[in-house]
Amino acid sequence: MSDIAFTPWTRAEMAQRIAADIPDGAIVNIGIGMPELVADFLPQDKEILLHSENGILGMGPKPSPNEVDYDLINAGKQPVTLLDGGAFFDHSLSFAMMRGGHLDIAILGAFQVAVNGDLANWATNDPNAIPAVGGAMDLAVGARNVFVMMELLTKKGDSKLVEHCTYPLTGLGCVSRVYTDHGVIDITPEGFVARTLPPGLSLDDLNARAGIAIRAS
Template sequence: MSSTATLRDRDALAALIAADIPAGSFVNLGIGAPTLISNHLRPDQHVTLHTENGMLGMGPLAADDEVDPDLINAGKQPVTELPGASYFHHADSFAMMRGGHLDHCVLGAYQVSVRGDLANWSTGAPGSIPAVGGAMDLAVGARRTFVMMDLFAKDGTPKLVEECTYPLTGLACVSRVYTDHGVFDIDTDGVRVRDLFGTTREDLEERLGLRFAG
């Protein structure tokens, strides 16, 4: 474990996550910040990206003349395709997710509990997303579920919590949380600090109201 001087912005965090994905993995990147990870995967990692709207072999996000309005990810962002990319029915895509064929998924979150419970689809606020969608299938269908999120909400409220207070997406499904303040592993003993950015263990324990394991 180390502590470095500055917080991580989303692009730097995406690069860190990309580097941690094992070579040869089949991976789904959730809507929002996790889509940035596609821009940082190296060709020699041979990571195959899956998107639940029916694509396998997605490349980085598209820009400028790369944009094809018919080629989008689940968040409706324009993307590129890699050699060998394939397309299939939405139902087949969900069968891949539910059948345990994905090695990793990386999702955003409103809250993650110390047991790895995930809440990432609704805060109950007006205009919030009306249904859990494919997140519940990804969270429990992938062999490992990572979360990419800010550690604190805009009002300073912790998002790594003892108990989730928002509607749950999945129970005990998250194994690692990547945040602007640090990276945390979650196992049967609780939350363990893997890395810290611009803060200390003691400061975070006080701000979160938690005690880290180990």
């Protein structure tokens, strides 16, 4: 790996970039984990409706301590609020929204994303791990656009952008864009395409770090 003067984007910077790319009026599901940060950066000048799988459209921010109501929680089981105009509904209708193509964008975390858009984000090959899938597979097949937010490299330094996922799949060919700490990368019929890179990181450096072909846009 080349020794280059470059600072990876922080998670907050990644979240900011995602938030800035969400168009006015979009219906968005934010997955649990790292993507939750995106909610903190949603632009005030746009109306973006957040969907939560447990039956909310128009989810608002965290409540003040005296507003906490444990009958009003998000997919991560944390207390939230409801915006004016928001609605509650049961799980069957909620997953009809997700699976039926009614959400514009789902933002998910990932263990691996393959060059063909395959997503692996629910299980590793660790036999001691407790498997849990939740609503990720429904979002993967159902949202019109699936964005992934993840760091480019694992703690061991392996690239999470891969030729073929080696972890169990969540969905086939579903990811359209990946927001990483090493830049924003689109998934296209021609493969990975770098859309925006952090200052100081060249395409060659990115390719060296990822160990996989990423083209110029």
